[in-house]
Amino acid sequence: MKRRTKTVAVAAAILLTLGAGGVAVASGDHSPAPAAVSEAAALTGTAKLYRPAGDDITFSFDAHLAGADRQDPMKATGTFRFSHYKGDWGGYAKVKVDCLTTGGKVAVVSGVVVETDVKEFKKARVGVTVHDDPAGDRLGYTWMTADPQKDKVPPCISGAPFEKVEEGTGDFKVLPWEFVYPTE
Numbered sequence: 001m002k003r004r005t006k007t008v009a010v011a012a013a014i015l016l017t018l019g020a021g022g023v024a025v026a027s028g029d030h031s032p033a034p035a036a037v038s039e040a041a042a043l044t045g046t047a048k049l050y051r052p053a054g055d056d057i058t059f060s061f062d063a064h065l066a067g068a069d070r071q072d073p074m075k076a077t078g079t080f081r082f083s084h085y086k087g088d089w090g091g092y093a094k095v096k097v098d099c100l101t102t103g104g105k106v107a108v109v110s111g112v113v114v115e116t117d118v119k120e121f122k123k124a125r126v127g128v129t130v131h132d133d134p135a136g137d138r139l140g141y142t143w144m145t146a147d148p149q150k151d152k153v154p155p156c157i158s159g160a161p162f163e164k165v166e167e168g169t170g171d172f173k174v175l176p177w178e179f180v181y182p183t184e
Helices: 002-018
Strands: 039-048 056-066 077-086 089-103 106-116 125-131 138-142 161-164 173-175
Touching: 039 089, 039 106, 056 089, 056 106, 056 125, 077 106, 089 125, 125 161
Parallel strands: none
Antiparallel strands: 039 056, 039 173, 056 077, 077 089, 089 106, 106 125, 125 138, 138 161
16 A cells, blocks of 8 residues: 555654654552462553644553563563554554563563564564653653664663653553562
8 A cells, every 4th residue: 555655654764763762651550469469560551642743653552471470571471552643654563572571650561573564663673661650651662773673672671761641541550560589
């Protein structure tokens, strides 16, 4: 489709211009989970980034770390998606989670793109950071390098959460991971 081709080129150009930063909103009760919870960590929800120029940039997460895998964040499972559209151009990506770490109201998730209409994103690893802040959620991302296929992003790495989420769109929930200290 012409729109998709044009969309991919524009999305790649815009994301390259933006650099390695992004924003999303998180909300909800983020108090420590009871010990009986079967998950060690989780990041769920959807939000749209704030863009006064009218861009439609959305992030959705469904990432989990089982309680049995508490000590190995690279055993996380799930997916996340992001898209960037404006007018008749844009693009999207679906990512298979390969790492999830959380601490308090902050989550860092990474994964490999398994579906996209942006050529440069195919099979690239990307990372996203979400800060669930009652004063206004934020999101950051890492993936745009000179060559996403060559310059690989390591697992569990992402940028600082400096972008704002559009008011009223954030429903992110971060289940904070709690480190279990070994006893002697």
